[in-house]
Amino acid sequence: MRVEKVTSVDVAKLAGVSQSAVSRVFTPGASVSPKMAEKVLKAAQELGYRPNVLARSLITGRSRIIGLVVAYLENQFYPDALEKLSTALQAHGYHILVFMVSNDDDSVDKVMGELLDYQVDGIITASVGMSNALAARCAAVGVPVVLFNRGQDDERLNQVTSNNFEGGRKIAEFLVAGGHRKIAHIAGWSGSSTGRDREAGLRAGLKAAGIDVAVCIDGMYNRETASAAAREIFSAADRPDAVFVGNDHMAFAVMDVLRFELKLDVPGDVSVVGYDDVPLASWPAYDLTTLRQPSNRMVEATVSTLLGWIEEGSNDVQKIQIDGPLMIRGSARVPEGWPDERL
Amino acid sequence: MRVEKVTSVDVAKLAGVSQSAVSRVFTPGASVSPKMAEKVLKAAQELGYRPNVLARSLITGRSRIIGLVVAYLENQFYPDALEKLSTALQAHGYHILVFMVSNDDDSVDKVMGELLDYQVDGIITASVGMSNALAARCAAVGVPVVLFNRGQDDERLNQVTSNNFEGGRKIAEFLVAGGHRKIAHIAGWSGSSTGRDREAGLRAGLKAAGIDVAVCIDGMYNRETASAAAREIFSAADRPDAVFVGNDHMAFAVMDVLRFELKLDVPGDVSVVGYDDVPLASWPAYDLTTLRQPSNRMVEATVSTLLGWIEEGSNDVQKIQIDGPLMIRGSARVPEGWPDERL
DNA sequence: GAACTTTCTGCATACGTATGCAAACTGAAG
DNA sequence: CTTCAGTTTGCATACGTATGCAGAAAGTTC
Numbered sequence: 001m002r003v004e005k006v007t008s009v010d011v012a013k014l015a016g017v018s019q020s021a022v023s024r025v026f027t028p029g030a031s032v033s034p035k036m037a038e039k040v041l042k043a044a045q046e047l048g049y050r051p052n053v054l055a056r057s058l059i060t061g062r063s064r065i066i067g068l069v070v071a072y073l074e075n076q077f078y079p080d081a082l083e084k085l086s087t088a089l090q091a092h093g094y095h096i097l098v099f100m101v102s103n104d105d106d107s108v109d110k111v112m113g114e115l116l117d118y119q120v121d122g123i124i125t126a127s128v129g130m131s132n133a134l135a136a137r138c139a140a141v142g143v144p145v146v147l148f149n150r151g152q153d154d155e156r157l158n159q160v161t162s163n164n165f166e167g168g169r170k171i172a173e174f175l176v177a178g179g180h181r182k183i184a185h186i187a188g189w190s191g192s193s194t195g196r197d198r199e200a201g202l203r204a205g206l207k208a209a210g211i212d213v214a215v216c217i218d219g220m221y222n223r224e225t226a227s228a229a230a231r232e233i234f235s236a237a238d239r240p241d242a243v244f245v246g247n248d249h250m251a252f253a254v255m256d257v258l259r260f261e262l263k264l265d266v267p268g269d270v271s272v273v274g275y276d277d278v279p280l281a282s283w284p285a286y287d288l289t290t291l292r293q294p295s296n297r298m299v300e301a302t303v304s305t306l307l308g309w310i311e312e313g314s315n316d317v318q319k320i321q322i323d324g325p326l327m328i329r330g331s332a333r334v335p336e337g338w339p340d341e342r343l
Numbered sequence: 344m345r346v347e348k349v350t351s352v353d354v355a356k357l358a359g360v361s362q363s364a365v366s367r368v369f370t371p372g373a374s375v376s377p378k379m380a381e382k383v384l385k386a387a388q389e390l391g392y393r394p395n396v397l398a399r400s401l402i403t404g405r406s407r408i409i410g411l412v413v414a415y416l417e418n419q420f421y422p423d424a425l426e427k428l429s430t431a432l433q434a435h436g437y438h439i440l441v442f443m444v445s446n447d448d449d450s451v452d453k454v455m456g457e458l459l460d461y462q463v464d465g466i467i468t469a470s471v472g473m474s475n476a477l478a479a480r481c482a483a484v485g486v487p488v489v490l491f492n493r494g495q496d497d498e499r500l501n502q503v504t505s506n507n508f509e510g511g512r513k514i515a516e517f518l519v520a521g522g523h524r525k526i527a528h529i530a531g532w533s534g535s536s537t538g539r540d541r542e543a544g545l546r547a548g549l550k551a552a553g554i555d556v557a558v559c560i561d562g563m564y565n566r567e568t569a570s571a572a573a574r575e576i577f578s579a580a581d582r583p584d585a586v587f588v589g590n591d592h593m594a595f596a597v598m599d600v601l602r603f604e605l606k607l608d609v610p611g612d613v614s615v616v617g618y619d620d621v622p623l624a625s626w627p628a629y630d631l632t633t634l635r636q637p638s639n640r641m642v643e644a645t646v647s648t649l650l651g652w653i654e655e656g657s658n659d660v661q662k663i664q665i666d667g668p669l670m671i672r673g674s675a676r677v678p679e680g681w682p683d684e685r686l
Numbered sequence: 687g688a689a690c691t692t693t694c695t696g697c698a699t700a701c702g703t704a705t706g707c708a709a710a711c712t713g714a715a716g
Numbered sequence: 717c718t719t720c721a722g723t724t725t726g727c728a729t730a731c732g733t734a735t736g737c738a739g740a741a742a743g744t745t746c
Contacts, residue, residue, distance in 0.1 A: 055702035079422035260627040284603040285628040398732035
């Protein structure tokens with residue numbers, strides 16, 4: 001099974017040159033004469049030689065590995081982001097080492113330790129926060145961190161999110177303009193900045209119209225919790241006629257409960273608005289009105305922030321917020337003459 | 344930014360012992376006295392020392408990295424598998440390095456080259472095939488490969504799939520028993536074994552009942568292609584009254600077309616059956632009858648095969664097929680007295 | 687306490703590559 | 717042909733860890 005590896009020394013021997021020469025041929029930007037390059041490449045070709053990235057990392061201190069920490073891939077937003085992140089980083093010669101965690105500090109800390117053991121060049125956490133101790137450790141070993149879709153008050157952590165407060169506010173405006181006065185909120189997890197900010201935005205938007213949230217339950221970014229919340233809120237006789245659900249993933253569950261359990265019409269009886277605009281939201285079965293998180297631009301910002309730190313030695317912490325449009329579809333009543341931002 | 348790393352030498356110095364001693368303390372199963380261990384661990388703790396996995400790999404020839412090659416994460420089956428694979432491997436001290444590819448040989452070969460550069464201990468491809476040349480190269484460097492959810496006629500490649508032929512056959516039986524005689528097939532990509540086997544199973548099952556497939560179009564595992572196929576097949580006046588769609592991901596698109604474009608009732612006018620049983624299939628909006636690919640057991644088989652090769656030096660190639668039950672839900676007419684396999 | 691076995695420790699070296707330095711070479715200018 | 721600058725090459729060493737070997741220490745038995 002185990003087979004003898006072919007190393008730069010073997011190539012050097014065959015080509016009749018020094019090992020350093022071989023190394024230089026495979027190092028972009030090094031000083032090599034054309035005939036040397038040719039000789040070496042021919043020998044390398046013949047032996048099937050390829051540089052050992054790990055050995056290289058040991059010397060250069062760069063592994064070209066980015067650690068991605070992610071809690072759950074059930075919500076379509078994350079596989080989508082993962083795919084885009086991976087593709088974007090690959091184009092720059094980096095690759096993603098995936099670490100699954102449950103969303104509690106202990107688990108994150110443990111896993112993050114393993115991550116650092118791999119000498120990763122940078123860390124992206126997708127919708128996962130980290131303890132201060134951990135942030136300090138990453139800073140201490142010089143590994144930049146970007147929180148993707150999660151904010152945290154730590155002046156060492158970069159972060160890229162959509163403008164969650166503004167998004168919540170926009171949704172409030174939209175619902176009010178649609179004539180809704182009794183508006184429920186099944187919130188994103190209150191332990192996350194995204195959940196809190198969206199809720200705060202909603203409240204601010206409603207307040208501006210002199211309205212208060214009719215009822216608010218924490219949906220924990222979880223289908224079951226959100227379903228239960230929907231049952232509770234919409235079984236009552238004086239039920240609200242609109243609900244903003246903290247993300248699309250929960251909104252689908254809520255719509256299912258409304259339609260198939262409570263036999264309510266969406267949007268006839270209840271308007272439903274989500275947050276994220278995952279691909280599924282545009283499928284006709286749900287046709288969900290939702291605030292789009294521009295994952296392309298979020299990924300772009302994440303990658304360029306990370307590479308800035310890694311390759312250009314940048315060290316100013318970025319707290320990037322990206323605005324997204326409200327995607328108007330069929331799950332919520334559309335106010336007369338409401339402008340379609342997507343155009 | 345760059346910070347001085349703490350190495351085993353530093354720890355050794357502080358603890359007043361040799362570097363080897365430090366190494367041994369961090370190597371499970373090495374011979375160390377209790378007081379030595381205590382001294383070293385104390386010093387390590389104080390300095391925040393953790394072994395450098397890369398340097399260790401260089402010596403041991405084991406990176407504890409598994410390369411995962413995957414084409415697209417849009418189909419919910421794959422993020423789900425990725426999550427489970429990652430969690431399972433993590434439990435064994437391995438981690439997943441993700442490589443996204445488009446599904447053509449060139450792209451796969453290029454990416455797989457990079458993969459080998461990382462000295463991965465093993466490779467899993469999710470629904471991606473590989474060229475013979477590549478299989479040879481992996482074999483040559485002693486890196487085991489497991490094809491997850493994809494078969495290929497190569498005696499060097501392990502593979503784990505569901506029993507696709509039998510699944511297709513089961514579905515044929517089910518539809519026939521339901522009284523359907525005019526049965527369409529929107530097939531999985533004919534360039535993949537899964538697509539071909541499911542189709543062959545369907546045809547065999549129908550043939551046993553003296554029926555031929557009414558119409559068959561390759562859906563390419565793609566939503567748009569499948570939608571177009573559904574439009575074509577079900578716009579005709581003498582349309583079929585049942586369709587087996589090659590996977591759930593396409594089946595959702597097909598149901599959307601049937602219901603929302605063609606205003607057909609599912610299952611009243613048309614029975615729809617999918618393949619995979621992704622989480623979304625059980626959500627009330629689709630409530631899709633589908634053949635379950637037991638991803639838990641598939642992941643288990645994949646991991647144990649891989650670890651067998653890596654850790655126990657196994658070298659018998661596994662071609663594992665796992666049977667899955669038909670999940671009976673509301674998208675297809677249920678034959679009288681049909682036994683529910685799920686019980 | 688001697689003789690022996692067992693457990694532990696340090697020394698030295700190896701893994702595969704990158705890079706500073708000095709020597710060797712190249713070519714142009716005088 | 718000499719001189720000099722610029723380019724290319726090889727030598728030696730370093731990165732951080734694991735491990736075979738031999739010697740030291742500890743434990744066992746009589």
